[in-house]
Amino acid sequence: MHPPTGAAPPAGRRERAEAASDPLRYRLSALSQRPEARRLFGAAVALLLVYYAASKSLEIGDRSLLVLLNGLTSAGLYFLMASGFTLVFGLARVTNLAHGGIYLLGGYAALSVQRATDNWLAATALGALFAGGVSVVLYQVLRLLRGDGLRETMLTLGATIVIADQVLAKWGGIPTDLDPPSFLRGSIDLPGSALLYPKFRLAVVALALLAGLVLWVLLYRTRLGMLIRAGVDDPDMVSILGIRVPLVLGSVFVLAGALAGIAGAAGGTYLSLAQGEDNRILLASLIVVIAGGLGSLRGAGAASVIVGLVEAFAQTHHPVLSVLITFGMLIAILALRPHGLMGGADHARL
Amino acid sequence: MRPRNSKLLWRLLAFLAMFTLIVSACGNDDSSDDGAPTAAPEATAAAEPTAAATAAPTAASTDTSSDEADTTPRTQGITIGAISTLDGPFAALGDFSMHGVKLALLEYGGQLEGTDTRDSVSGASVAGVPIELVIEGSDATPDVAVEATRKMVEQDNADIIIGPLSGDEGLALKDYIRDIPDVTLVNGTSASQDLTLRDPAANVFRFGGDGAMWTFGVGTYAYEELGHRRIATIAEDYSYPYDQVGAVLTEFCAAGGTVTDRIWVPLGTQDYSSFVAQIPDDVDAVFFAMGGTDAINFVKQYDEFTGQAIPLIAGPTAVDQSVLAELGDRAEGLVSSGPVVDDSGLSEFDAFAARLDEVFPGQTPNIFNIYYYIATKSALQxxxxxxxxxxxxxxxxxxxxxxxxxxxxxxxxxxxxxxxxVVDMYLRQVQDGSQVTIRTLPQVNATLGFDRDDYIAKGSFSRENPPCG
Incomplete structure (x- = not known):
């Protein structure tokens, strides 16, 4: 590959020697050092992938619309989970592996409320509240460890197991689900085709968009949001300025827990609640968060859409390889951008 | 002052909350870990296990308790170790299976030590010899099942193992138990064909059907009675669903039908929307083989996406009585084969159902409590x-x-x-939330009535096997 004219300095002796001894490595490093070449390469790969996806999608005709919507639905659920996870990581530097457990707890709490009141919205609200409460209790316990990252992670892992056992004892192991609110029951006809799409799934996408909007307003238009952003950038400076960082951290934990609780209620409605769901959703949100860049909210948003769409596409066209493709995509993203799509080198950018 | 105080209060609260969580969590585990040893002195009061027990894994069958044992060759108790999935995605099914084990022991003079799943049964005896029950759980993974069984055999000196629950666990336990001929494995509900069909072990017994036997008859019925000619299948991607799809297609294709698509989904998939989208419009029916959560998720989403425009035919465990309630109206009318129906009219079934409800209020018969009951009772007999x-x-x-x-x-x-x-199967249909017999399929055997050598020569069922059309 020839370097673009004018951009490259003449190759020195050392460089030439490198090129001779290990041509592939030299070319790769040359590639990574020249932004134009990198962009060109990236664009070519992206073009190929888009071409492949489009040709595959044309094969199945209007069902591609289903695949697209399925991907967006998954993306919605992933975003609800990943946004809280990434906020907590960005601010508290805690890898909260109990996030899946809190999802399950929020879902089951909502189930209990729905059985008592037969009201989905109230159930979801109370489930979110409960999950937020559990999350802040977890935060208080984490504070005892005073920022010892490894032990904090182990503690959250332990909390997952405790939560799963408590759920099993309280709600039993038989899989179950919530009923959607009456106005979201059933399916709608997709325009221009004979296909059906469940109303509630579309509502999940709307819910995720709403959550994204609320988060944006909170982070960029309120004082608390300002503190959170400042805390992510430079926690020491923020505390020196006399701001009670624990309070800010606590509110982020509540927020993350509540989002997980909402996700639990939504997932428990269009999917189901059962033992093991906590780990499944945790794995999915970990992929999203890592691909998006730990601590980056915009990254979580972008990555959840990418992961959702790729997953839906792979499950449709290469069902046996679908898990492999999802992880392969994560590897590819990390190979090109080691800190994720929008992760910073040493600190995260919201 | 105030911040500090409130901080302290917070920590105290959090600590208390965590403490109660931990204590209650441990409470569950304690009963499992300690239940068996504390039960031992009562059950084997006549002769304590000798201290040498740890030296020989199967000491119980060789020791004669030295001085005390003089009249009978053996005064030590016999230990039954029951294993099922007490954690993980099949935890509820594990509960059901232990109900079956305990019901059988109660018939031999046993008494429940508690209401928890892991609480043992004490006081049971056969021919004057006390029977002790040890309970261990797995999470449906073969490794954990083997470790739990090894613990029961080596530390609890179990002589008979009842279980396990799932297919791949069964194959792993067969390989483990084969080398310990003194110990006997009586299968619970593991439905892998090759637990007994290929390369059987002399000390492994199965008193129920396998995945293919459970699915017997439905392929022929779909072709001849329902008039289906083209079907698609959708099933989880591992050995047990291979057996179910294999059995259906073996019959359906032999009758003249064809299969358009075989869709395999990863075990534990939550969102089936992308898989449902692959089912073609021009098939007469869709056969689905899934278990537990997967079945509930799939049927719900298939219903939402298609309104069940193309009728479903179910695999045996997809519409087992253990999940029918959660499936609700969506399961109405589904046709399947399987070992358990609610209207067989057998006096043994009605007696079992009554006794089950009496001992474990609210429980109804399903494949898990019945199969574990049959396994345990066969061993005791x-x-x-x-x-x-x-x-x-x-x-x-x-x-x-x-x-x-x-x-x-x-x-x-x-x-x-x-x-x-060799057991009876039932062709059945869901009506008003219970399984109603269409017809009884008597004496189904491991080769589905085909010649044994031919059947085995066709190879294990897989994603592509059997070929069709």
Missing amino acids: ALEEVGADISDGSRAFQAALAGQSWTTPIGPVFLDDKRQA
């Missing part, structure tokens, strides 16, 4: 025949077990020469 004497390395006991022939709550059972049951 065989023990009775040999006077509970297994001092010959369980040889006489295993011979008696192989000869068991009795009427279970789901019909007559006897074993073939590979120690695999």
Whole structure:
């Protein structure tokens, strides 16, 4: 590959020697050092992938619309989970592996409320509240460890197991689900085709968009949001300025827990609640968060859409390889951008 | 002052909350870990296990308790180890299976030590020999099942193992138990064909059907009675669903039908929307083989996406009584084959259902409590025949077990020469939330009525096997 004219300095002796001894490595490093070449390469790969996806999608005709919507639905659920996870990581530097457990707890709490009141919205609200409460209790316990990252992670892992056992004892192991609110029951006809799409799934996408909007307003238009952003950038400076960082951290934990609780209620409605769901959703949100860049909210948003769409596409066209493709995509993203799509080198950018 | 105080209060609160969580969590585990040892002194009051027990894994069958034992060759108790999935995605099914084990022991004079799943049964005896029950759980993974069984065999000196629950666990336990001929494995609900069909082990017994036997008859019925000619299948991507799809297609294709698509989904998929989208419009029916959560998720989403425009035919465990309630109206009218129906009219079934509800209020018969009950009761009956004497390395006991022939709550059972049951199956339909018989399929065997050598030569069922059309 020839370097673009004018951009490259003449190759020195050392460089030439490198090129001779290990041509592939030299070319790769040359590639990574020249932004134009990198962009060109990236664009070519992206073009190929888009071409492949489009040709595959044309094969199945209007069902591609289903695949697209399925991907967006998954993306919605992933975003609800990943946004809280990434906020907590960005601010508290805690890898909260109990996030899946809190999802399950929020879902089951909502189930209990729905059985008592037969009201989905109230159930979801109370489930979110409960999950937020559990999350802040977890935060208080984490504070005892005073920022010892490894032990904090182990503690959250332990909390997952405790939560799963408590759920099993309280709600039993038989899989179950919530009923959607009456106005979201059933399916709608997709325009221009004979296909059906469940109303509630579309509502999940709307819910995720709403959550994204609320988060944006909170982070960029309120004082608390300002503190959170400042805390992510430079926690020491923020505390020196006399701001009670624990309070800010606590509110982020509540927020993350509540989002997980909402996700639990939504997932428990269009999917189901059962033992093991906590780990499944945790794995999915970990992929999203890592691909998006730990601590980056915009990254979580972008990555959840990418992961959702790729997953839906792979499950449709290469069902046996679908898990492999999802992880392969994560590897590819990390190979090109080691800190994720929008992760910073040493600190995260919201 | 105030911040500090409130901080302290917070921590105290958090600590208390965590503490109660931990204590209550441990409470559950304690009963499992300690239940068995504390039960031992009562059950085996006549002769404590000797200290040498740890030296020999199967000490129970060889020791004669030195001085105390003089009249009978053996005064030590016999230990039954029951294993099922008490954690993980199949935890509820594990509860059901232990109900079955305990019901059988209660018939032999046992008493429940508590209401928890892991609480043992004490006081049971056969021919004057006390029977002790040890309970262990797995999470449906083969590794954990083998470790739990190894613990029961080596530390609790279990002589008989009842279980496990899932297919791949069964294959792993077969390989483990094969090398310990004194210990006998009586299968619970593991439905892998090759637990007994290929390369059987002499000390492994199965008193129920396998995945293919459970699915027997539905392929022929779909072609001949329902008039289906083209079907698609959708199933989880591992051995047990391969067996179910294989059995359906073997019959359906032999009758002249064709299969357009075989869709395989990863086990534990939550969102089936992208898989449902692959089902073609021009098939007469869709056969689905899934278990537990997967079945509930799939049926719900298939219903939402298609309104069940193309009728479903179910695999045996997808519409088992254990998930019917959660499936609700969406399961109405589904046709399947399977070992358990609610209207068989067998007096043994009605008696079992009544006793189950009496001992474990609210429980109803399903494949798990019935199969574990049959396994345990078969073992106890065989023990009775040999006077509970297994001092010959369980040889006489295993011979008696192989000869068991009795009427279970789901019909007559006897074993073939590979120690695999020949049992009745039912073609059935869901009506008002219960399984109603369409017809009884008597004496289904491991090769579905085909010639044994031919059947085995066709190879294990897989993603592509059997070929069709």
